[in-house]
Amino acid sequence: MSDAYVFVKGNAAEISLPDGATVNVKVKTNSSSPQTVKLTSKDGEVDQVFTGSGERNAVAGQTTITGQRQIFATFEYSAADGQASPGKLNSGGPYEIGTYNLMVIVGENGDDADYNDAILEFSWHTPKK
Known part of the structure; x- marks a missing residue:
């Protein structure tokens, strides 16, 4: 298991990634309210x-991060009046499935309590031992 972790507080998350790893990052939405x-x-x-914004895990973006050890994330959503509001967060992982690793942070904007309005996924592979 790597030394990766997530610590969430309010609408912010501190993410530790494995040293030197190439990490795939994907952001998805399940809300009609814009998520950031x-x-x-x-x-x-x-x-x-x-x-x-969008339903059914609409992809808001993706990128690759290489060699970063510590990342910080903040989650916000736009309410009907257009004002940015902080989301509420939960997290899971890292989950190790063979050489595949997954860490997830999910955001909720308060309209349904399903914690899937914004989804931030980190995934990477570790070498076989």
Whole structure:
């Protein structure tokens, strides 16, 4: 198991990734309200903003991060009046399935409590031992 973890507080998450890993990042939505997920790193190397809306795991964006150890994410959604509001977060993982690893952070905007309005996925492979 890698030393990856997620710590969530409010609408923010601290994400630790394995040293030197190439990590696939995908943001999906399941809400008609626009969702925004911002990713930043301490050194400024990662500075991504994903915004989207839609149902059925609509992809709001994806990228690859290589070699980053620590990433920070914030989740917001736009209410009917257009104001940005903080989402509520939950997380899971990392899950190790053979050489595949998955870590997920999910956001809820308060309209249905299903924690799938914004989904941030990190996935990577570890070498076989």
